[in-house]
Amino acid sequence: METRSERLFLEPRGDVTIVSFMDKKILDEANIQEIGDELVQLVTKDHRIKLLLNFENVEYLSSAALGKLISLHKRVREQNGELKLCSIRPEIYEVFKITKLNLLFEIYDDEELALKTFKGSG
Template sequence: MGIETNAKDGILTIRIRDQRMVDEALLEQLERDVTAMLDKSTEERVILDFESVQFMSSSMLGKLVKIHKQCQGFKVKLKLSGVSPEIREVFKITRLDKLFDLEKDEAAARKAFLKRGIFG
């Protein structure tokens, strides 16, 4: 699984490099990796970047909800960036767009975090 991370300005960016997030083993690995990063990181803000993701299964939605809850447990603010229009529509249909803060791209997510300071 391709994940890249970068920490800058108190923001941890996790970029998912896989185009298709459908394999259960891949999804489990993503959850483990993100949990480990949250456990080690001192950043209070996380961007999960989906720019490369073109398709994801309903299981991925469940993993994202778990990751969101983990972020809350760590008192970390989470934003999703680079979500394609098709996947954004799935978020809308499932009403997960109410749970997740979806930003156009990583730059917009970073700007939104920096604009709001450490509390946003």
């Protein structure tokens, strides 16, 4: 079943949860705290430990967002889960590249490619 909050759209696919962002400039300082908290709660409260973040709607992000993604990554790893990112537009991917976070995160071109790489899929 799909679930929405004000900020996140959740779509389960097997044991993976695909998370899309509702706002185009999600990851700005004004709402980054709430988004970061909601993402962490997916892991700690809902125990969704296989997460695919779909960045299709995201047109802008800053370093505050990168910090939240890193915290989420740590939480997921603590739970032996998997966190992957997909559909990042080129100008946003550039931010990951400059900060070398493309080396830390697993990033895929689209949802289908990313879904195939989760453990136990296919």
